[in-house]
Amino acid sequence: MRNSVDEAWILVQEYVKEKGLRRHILAVAAAMYYYAGLLGEDQEYWETIGLLHDFDWEIHPDLNQHPMDGAPILRERGWDEETIRTILSHYTEGTGVQREKPVDFALLANDEITGLIIATTLVRPSRNIGDVRLKSIRKKWKDRRFAAGVDRDHVQAVTDDFSRVCFSGQLDLWAHIANVLSAMQARASDLELDGQLAR
Ligand SMILES: [Fe+2]
Ligand SMILES: [Fe+2]
Numbered sequence: 001m002r003n004s005v006d007e008a009w010i011l012v013q014e015y016v017k018e019k020g021l022r023r024h025i026l027a028v029a030a031a032m033y034y035y036a037g038l039l040g041e042d043q044e045y046w047e048t049i050g051l052l053h054d055f056d057w058e059i060h061p062d063l064n065q066h067p068m069d070g071a072p073i074l075r076e077r078g079w080d081e082e083t084i085r086t087i088l089s090h091y092t093e094g095t096g097v098q099r100e101k102p103v104d105f106a107l108l109a110n111d112e113i114t115g116l117i118i119a120t121t122l123v124r125p126s127r128n129i130g131d132v133r134l135k136s137i138r139k140k141w142k143d144r145r146f147a148a149g150v151d152r153d154h155v156q157a158v159t160d161d162f163s164r165v166c167f168s169g170q171l172d173l174w175a176h177i178a179n180v181l182s183a184m185q186a187r188a189s190d191l192e193l194d195g196q197l198a199r
Helices: 005-015 019-039 043-052 070-076 081-095 102-111 113-122 135-144 154-164 173-185
Strands: none
Touching: 005 019, 005 043, 005 154, 019 043, 019 070, 019 102, 019 113, 019 173, 043 102, 070 081, 081 102, 081 113, 102 154, 113 135, 113 154, 113 173, 154 173
C-alpha cells in the first residue's frame, strides 16, 4: 500500500523548515502532478515523489548523505521500496540507482529547472509567477551567471532523456519549461509566488 500526498507533506513539514527548500519541493511536486496528468499516470503518486525527493536535504545537506541517508527514514515511516528507489534514482552518481521508469525521468527533468523559474520570479518586483513569460526565462537561461547553480547543460540532458522515454523525443526544452512554468503558475499561492512577497 502506498502512503498519501498528505503523509508526504507532513513528513516534509517535519524535516524541512527552510522556506526556500519547501518552495523547491512544492514546485517539483506541482510539475510532477502536471506531467502525470499529461501522461495518464497516477497524479497523486507522482506528486508524492516530488514532495519526498529532497525531504532530507536540510538534515543531510551534502551529496555524500543525500538522498542515501533519507532512505532508512522513509522505510521506517512505511514508504514502499519502489518509492524509495525512485527517490534514490535522482542522484545516480551517489546511489548507483539507475533511472528506469517514466516517473524517475520526470523527477530529474523537473528538479533543477524549477530553480531557474523561481529565481526569475523572485527578481521581479511583483514576485508574481503569473507575470513571468517564457521570454524572461529564456533571457535568464542565456545569462549563465544568473542562478548559476542551475546547470543548463545538465537540465538539457535530463530533459532530452525524459523526452526520449516519455514523449518519443518530441518534448523540446522550451516546451518542457513552458509546461513546468504553467504547472507552477497553477499553484502560485502554495509557492508564495502569487505576489504575496512583493517588495
Ligand atoms: Fe536532491
Ligand atoms: Fe530537488
